[in-house]
Amino acid sequence: MSISLMPLPYAADALAPAISADTIAVHHGKHHKAYVDKTNAAIDGGPQADAALEAIVASARTSDQALFNNAAQTWNHGFYWASLAPKPSAPAGELLAAIERAFGSTAELTEQLAARGAGHFASGWVWLAAKDGTLSIEETHDAETLVGTAANPLLVIDVWEHAYYLDRKNVRPDYLKAVLDNLINWQFAAENLARGTCWTYPG
Numbered sequence: 001m002s003i004s005l006m007p008l009p010y011a012a013d014a015l016a017p018a019i020s021a022d023t024i025a026v027h028h029g030k031h032h033k034a035y036v037d038k039t040n041a042a043i044d045g046g047p048q049a050d051a052a053l054e055a056i057v058a059s060a061r062t063s064d065q066a067l068f069n070n071a072a073q074t075w076n077h078g079f080y081w082a083s084l085a086p087k088p089s090a091p092a093g094e095l096l097a098a099i100e101r102a103f104g105s106t107a108e109l110t111e112q113l114a115a116r117g118a119g120h121f122a123s124g125w126v127w128l129a130a131k132d133g134t135l136s137i138e139e140t141h142d143a144e145t146l147v148g149t150a151a152n153p154l155l156v157i158d159v160w161e162h163a164y165y166l167d168r169k170n171v172r173p174d175y176l177k178a179v180l181d182n183l184i185n186w187q188f189a190a191e192n193l194a195r196g197t198c199w200t201y202p203g
């Protein structure tokens with residue numbers, strides 16, 4: 001058994017024009033795949049060859065920086081694909097109530113996500129997370145992840161340049177606006193909040 005490249009939950013052109021099919025093809029087919037391949041190369045024949053991705057991330061966090069980077073990036077990208085959806089939706093129910101308690105409104109939350117994403121220095125990830133019943137925006141640098149932390153990730157936006165450079169050149173705020181206005185899978189965030197435990201990478 002090895003870690004698999006999580007299939008996209010939608011067609012490669014389904015997120016256009018917010019994110020083009022070309023960007024998705026490279027991001028999923030090259031970048032995500034490379035993280036998967038490097039993770040598998042590192043665990044092949046070793047004690048973690050059959051381990052779940054979350055266990056590999058947890059183990060490598062304190063013992064193997066290169067494996068941690070590739071395993072965490074594998075997980076982060078799977079979570080990112082699941083955080084996006086072709087059809088716009090809106091938070092409802094318990095998720096909406098939690099957003100209103102923490103941020104006042106969904107509009108304020110998305111404005112803060114856009115600002116944090118635009119302001120994040122260099123490569124990383126901007127997350128909506130739940131901790132002790134309260135929502136917060138978290139940032140992680142490079143491959144760092146919320147897997148195995150006290151914060152339960154609800155959704156994530158990739159702010160590495162490879163997520164937007166083909167479409168937006170260096171204008172990260174335009175990418176963030178397009179994603180936040182059109183592609184957030186609020187149903188996925190609601191499911192993560194309701195479950196109360198961290199999403200599991202499928203394979």
Ligand SMILES: [Fe+2]
Pocket residue numbers: 027031077158160162163
């Ligand atoms: Fe990425």
